[in-house]
Amino acid sequence: MAKLTLSDLEHVYPNGHRGLIDINLQIQPGEFITLVGPSGSGKTTLLRTLAGFFQPSAGSINIGDTLVAGDKTWVSPERRDLGMVFQEHAVWPHMTVFQNVAYPLKRKRFAAADIAQHVTAVLEDVGMAEHMKKKPTALSGGQRQRVALARAMVAQPQALLLDEALSALDEPLRARLRQQLRRLTMEEGLTTVHVTHDRSEALALADRVIVLNRGRIVQDASPAEILTKPANSFVAAFMSDAAVLQGSWTNGTFYPDDKGLYIQPDALASQPQREITGVRCVATVAPEDIRLETIGAHQPADTTVGTVTSVLAVRFGTELTVTWSGGEFEVYAPVGAMIPKISDRVAVHFDRVHVFQDSAMTTHAVHA
Structure with missing residues (x-):
């Protein structure tokens, strides 16, 4: 060797x-x-x-x-x-x-x-x-x-x-x-x-x-x-199938372009320097870092809401697709997790989100 x-x-x-x-x-x-x-x-x-x-x-x-x-x-x-x-x-x-x-x-x-x-x-x-x-x-x-x-x-x-x-x-x-x-x-x-x-x-x-x-x-x-700890949005998207969300960063807060997207500050696992202000950024969230909660007809406050459009059983859990106002989220639910049905309205909760000051990276191909 x-x-x-x-x-x-x-x-x-x-x-x-x-x-x-x-x-x-x-x-x-x-x-x-x-x-x-x-x-x-x-x-x-x-x-x-x-x-x-x-x-x-x-x-x-x-x-x-x-x-x-x-x-x-x-x-x-x-x-x-x-x-x-x-x-x-x-x-x-x-x-x-x-x-x-x-x-x-x-x-x-x-x-x-x-x-x-x-x-x-x-x-x-x-x-x-x-x-x-x-x-x-x-x-x-x-x-x-x-x-x-x-x-x-x-x-x-x-x-x-x-x-x-x-x-x-x-x-x-x-x-x-x-x-x-x-x-x-x-x-x-x-x-x-x-x-x-x-x-x-x-x-x-x-x-x-x-x-x-x-x-x-x-x-x-x-x-x-x-x-x-992906280095940038390309790595997050390519290696984890993470969703890429456009927005801006001001005074330590990520402001998504889509007003229907709500990310709690305690979900940010990595982010630009706090003093950076008014710059374009992207947030990435991996499928395993998303939780779903079935809701009724009411609209919860400050919560991303979507509709389940696909449910697929896989070896170690379930893969779901959720359509929301800004596009789609892929979600991996482990065995034993609550699994909504197709057409269910769900609240989308983010457990871990990475924010990068590298929006140009997201234009690169991310498919294997």
């Missing part, structure tokens, strides 16, 4: 598009990080630049103490000692499972006895030892992906790079392989960088989550901090 250091990294495509802008990132030995962001955010460009498939336009990359890109230095992908797993089950169909996994060791000229020992051990780790004589055509998609993972790990690479490695698999297989992947990387102490479009997967697997947008890192934090 090795420390990965990316300094002032830039990548400009031949058409002039800036795929990476001012990337500074340190990944500690044994750390598992995920790169997440909308399409075109730069997450795959960053992974492939780290792997050596793209050459950076500026900046440098160090793997451990070795400079592999920058300052007139360029180390090709096959010499970076990195393991990679792709989305497309990239195993050779003409080789057996054993031969596929043994390939990196043969390239490094390991002795036959050592190859057999290492390959058998890693196939046992991923639960594929009993299939070592089979060709990939005889395996399921999940089995082929475990072979690809074993091949990437067998030579004990400096780091493991995963490019949407689980996205082609169906649940619950994907969930099982996710757990297995995390266990194996922890046991082996592997430095791991995982690109995924699945936000839940990014949060579940990572020690740190790197959120990218338009080629820039917009937040680098633990999963818990990403959810409870």
Whole structure:
């Protein structure tokens, strides 16, 4: 395992598009990080630049103490000692499972006895030892992906790079392989960088989550901090499906544009400096931070009121859509919570709201 250091990294495509802008990132030995962001955010460009498939336009990359890109230095992908797993089950169909996994060791000229020992051990780790004589055509998609993972790990690479490695698999297989992947990387102490479009997967697997947008890192934090202390409205909207509410900030108070929206001051979890006055702001509220209360025909004072338009049962509760005068709220109600019916009028209460002085961020795409 090795420390990965990316300094002032830039990548400009031949058409002039800036795929990476001012990337500074340190990944500690044994750390598992995920790169997440909308399409075109730069997450795959960053992974492939780290792997050596793209050459950076500026900046440098160090793997451990070795400079592999920058300052007139360029180390090709096959010499970076990195393991990679792709989305497309990239195993050779003409080789057996054993031969596929043994390939990196043969390239490094390991002795036959050592190859057999290492390959058998890693196939046992991923639960594929009993299939070592089979060709990939005889395996399921999940089995082929475990072979690809074993091949990437067998030579004990400096780091493991995963490019949407689980996205082609169906649940619950994907969930099982996710757990297995995390266990194996922890046991082996592997430095791991995982690109995924699945936000839940990014949060579940990572020690740190790197959120990218338009080629820039917009937040680098633990999963818990990403959810409870988003850096800006983009992160809140993208990672938590938070509603984005326009308004202004004056003397420590958020004034929403829509007069039918009422946010209590004690619900503000983060906010601009109190002395800032008369500036445009946005408030964000995540679905799990909204509570609903069924009401009758009366209009409660100083309360946001809406109508339930959708109720969907999910594994860990209920997803609801509430339409109000300013648009829609998505609401996650946990198991055991009061669940209104479609067409019920409800009072909408906000438990935690973040206010940001970054209204321009909300014009960015926020869909995975």
